[in-house]
Amino acid sequence: MTSEILGQLPKLPKTGVINIFTKHTSSWTSQAAKPSGGLSINENCDPDVRIDMETIFNRLVPENQPNYEHTLEGSDDMPAHAKSTLSGVSITIPITNGHLNMGTWQGIYFCEFRNYGGARKLVVTIIGE
Amino acid sequence: MTSEILGQLPKLPKTGVINIFTKHTSSWTSQAAKPSGGLSINENCDPDVRIDMETIFNRLVPENQPNYEHTLEGSDDMPAHAKSTLSGVSITIPITNGHLNMGTWQGIYFCEFRNYGGARKLVVTIIGE
């Protein structure tokens, strides 16, 4: 979703950083209310990377484990919280000469860890001069 | 520990970010000297989430594995270092309109990964204007 974000940014400062943070809607009844997404930087070239990332995260934190306590919101809820901590909920990217200074093959991933996540809200903060 | 931190902050800038970083005391003899805690953002509503997070982290990086080399400081020491890298030792949260711009159900977790961790020191840096 690198281009989706880049397309909505104002003119960037010459030097600084951009912080992107996953927020969640405040509706208690909405699945999207809970911290269960993550942000990461990874290869943006081969779409197979996304499939394998999901395979690997599902193996690291499987659903339906008998010792989970927090199961009221569905079998994918607690695993989503743990995956969110593993990937992190914010990323900070340097700005150099007015552009995001990422590698050519780096892209911004939003990792949806719920099976039906709904809309997600991001906060983007630009710091620099 | 969101409210513990919020209660000690000065007036925040209108826009910016806050960075929270886990530091450690410098006493070599203290368990708290080593990087073995983490910071994360996760659901702050159901306390069961904390129990399950511990279960999941303990399964990901179990104690007493035969191939660990760094065991002098106890069986929980090397797993704590690894968990600390998995969760991260700092978090950055956006400030919008003078308030931390987190979701309603997001809270700040300090993850103590040692069995007897002692006091931990955090550095909070506020950036913005």
Place this chain on the structure above:
Amino acid sequence: MTSEILGQLPKLPKTGVINIFTKHTSSWTSQAAKPSGGLSINENCDPDVRIDMETIFNRLVPENQPNYEHTLEGSDDMPAHAKSTLSGVSITIPITNGHLNMGTWQGIYFCEFRNYGGARKLVVTIIGE
């Protein structure tokens, strides 16, 4: 690599943060082109910690799994992408009184997750006043 980075920094501001971000060369033919390294803060005292971190990461995301799709660039490529997301590709460290405010035993790790990673490029951004 804490001292390598510290040795190349200009005079730091009194208060602020430093962000370190792993970038990658743009050559498509180079292994170093892909996001497959990570940055972390961990114990800088006992070198055994580094050995165990590698053991643990290799157990968490093993090579040569039958269900990986992204295998064209070698068996260590997809695991490297996943490890990179688990550790993160940037770190933010507070600056207090003109110095990096880390704990005595905390050091900056560059985690090379490819078997033959080549040169890596870091972007260091200093923010503060």
